[in-house]
Amino acid sequence: MTSTSFIEINGREIALDKDGYLVQLADWDEDVATSLASEEQITLDPAHWEVINLLRVFYNRHQMSPANRALVNLVKRDLGPDKGKSIYLMKLFRGSPAKTASKISGLPKPENCL
Amino acid sequence: MSCLHTVNRSPDSKLLESCLRVINADDAILFIEDGVYHCASKISLQAIVETVKVYGLREDMLARATLSTALDRVEPVDTSRFVELCSEHDKVVSWF
Amino acid sequence: MTENANTAKPAKSRITFISRSAPYGNNRANLCLDMALASAVFEQDVNYVFLDDGVYQLLKGQDAAAIQSKTLGNALETLALYGIENVYADQQSLKKRGINRAELLPGMQLIDSDAVAKLIESADTVFNL
Amino acid sequence: MKFSIVIYAAPYSSESAATALRFARSLIEQGHELYRLFFFGDGVHNASKLTVVAQDEINLQQQWSELIEQHDIDSVICVSSALRRGVLDQTEADRHELGSASAYESSEVAGLGQLIDATLHSDRVVNFG
Structure with missing residues (x-):
């Protein structure tokens, strides 16, 4: 198991992995996004x-997190x-926009393949 | 621009058929692994236009008892010649 | 990517992918797509060809949820977003399987065997699986 | 001439991994350069070190590792294929807190960018599957 940390949002404990991604994608809501x-x-x-x-919408349709170029x-x-x-x-989402925006949007952690 | 195609499945697979549909006249085919069962098959070889050179990987032919029955059109080559064939052609397309 | 100083090669190569496997039964279709998307991310010149059973990947209306899998057809719709515009389906493979153009995902260019041969001939590297 | 080799097949299930190994050896013996080995899909099992083979059969994984070390070959296991199949180097094992590594140290777990790089820097890319 990957070590987890927790953030508390509206009285709910939300588990994050050590890279700050949601452990349970179903935990995502707008308040969670704000917090992430x-x-x-x-x-x-x-x-x-x-x-x-x-x-x-992209993820729900295609079941993948886009690379920067696709984003x-x-x-x-x-x-x-x-x-x-x-x-x-990049102004909106520092670093790699696809990674940062995917994390805040509650998409799965990329597999580091691309 | 000529291309070496390797084919590694037996005649039942229709893999050679796929390869032959998109092959160019100055290309070559090397049968490897189960592909060497084509080497003794008149039907398989007839389907390959005369200009296409046909090779069979010797080690695989030996293992499968197809070296002695191979038709004249097939040139048995060992792995080191396989490497040479790769460098003599502009690219290698593997059919598997 | 690692740059090797003593190997001056063009930063772009022409890669033709031939996707020949039906989806779901094995992972070849996914491997082929992953390679192509990676090529696009690294800005290579990509051609993507569906041949033989590979054309089954193009059927509209796939839903793989019931087999605990991701729906490949939906992933293929992202090719254009990755800048892969040269996407082809082999006419003969479709015909042999009784598949009409209307049953296919949009954005496919139908080509014949000779055109596939040319895409192989003009490529620097061919991945075929 | 510079070659790269891509291996899609697991050892023992088919002959292809053994063919690839013989091909790799032969090209090195002839003085060609092996720019990169890339293990993809089921091919990642060729880098697994947690294997036991009957004494009178060849240990393909070990032979790969010996060849790689002996000639200092750049050998890459595709990360997304490897994680799914439990072939992990120490870095990945640590990152995912899965205890010990299961891959030979002679290979490195990395992404598909390494494959694209290989197509750019090799004169020939040869696939075995």
């Missing part, structure tokens, strides 16, 4: 939410060319 974001020093605003919602194209396709840019997403 704050662990990354990110305060969620509507610009973040539209990407988070897009990612969750950029996904945002470009669904939110328009102004937002479908690495630089825009």
Whole structure:
């Protein structure tokens, strides 16, 4: 078993693995997302939410977490060319946008293959 | 640009058929593993156009008792010649 | 990726993937897709060809939940998002299996055997499984 | 000439892993360079060190490891294939808190980027499955 830590949200104990990903994907809700974001020093605003919602729809449909390239194209396709840019997403989600945004959106931890 | 195709399954598999559909006339085929059962099969070899060179991996033919029954069209090659064939052709496509 | 200073090679190669296996019964279709997506992430020039039983991957309406598996057809829909535009289905393989164009996922270009041969010929590397 | 070899087959289940091993040996003997071995899918079992083989049969995994060490070959086990199949190096075993490693130290667990890199830096990529 991977060692876990817990964050308390609305009286619920939410288990995180040591990389900060949800142990149970079903634990995700908007309050959990807000809390996961704050662990990354990110305060969620509507610009973040539209990407988070897009990612969750993408995951539910395709059962995969997109790599950065696919995320950029996904945002470009669904939110328009102004937002479908690495630089825009990097401002919203520091580090690797696909990884950070996937974590906050409650998607599974990537297998490090890509 | 010529290409070496390796085929590793027996005639029942239809793997050779797939390979032959997309092969170019100056390519070559090397039968390996269970693929060497093609080496004694007139039907298999007839399906391969004359310009395509046909090889069989000697070690696999020996193991499967197909070395002595192989048809003249097939040139038995050992693994070191397999390596040479890979470098003599521009690329290798493995059918398995 | 590790760069080796004494091997100056172009940063881009042309890779043709031939996906020849039906989904679910074994993992070859998934391995092929994983390789192609990785190639796209590393910005290689990718061609993706569905041949033989591989065309079964393209059927619309797959739902693999009942066999505890991810639905491959839904994953294939992401090829375009990964920048893989050259996606082909072999006409003869479809015909042999009685599959009509209308039954296929969108975005497939139907090609004949000669065109598949050309995609093999023009590639630097071919992955075929 | 620079070769890379991709192995999809588990040892013993089919002949392919043994064919690949003989091919690898032969190309090295002929003075070619083996740029990378890439074990993918069931092929990752070739890197498992927790194996016992009858005394009068060859231990393929051990022979791979000896070849890799003897010639200092860059040998990669695909991480997503390996984790699923329990072939772990110490780093992955520690990361997932699974105790001891099960892969030979001669191979490294890494991603598909290493395969793409191999296609870029090799003159020939030869697949065995």
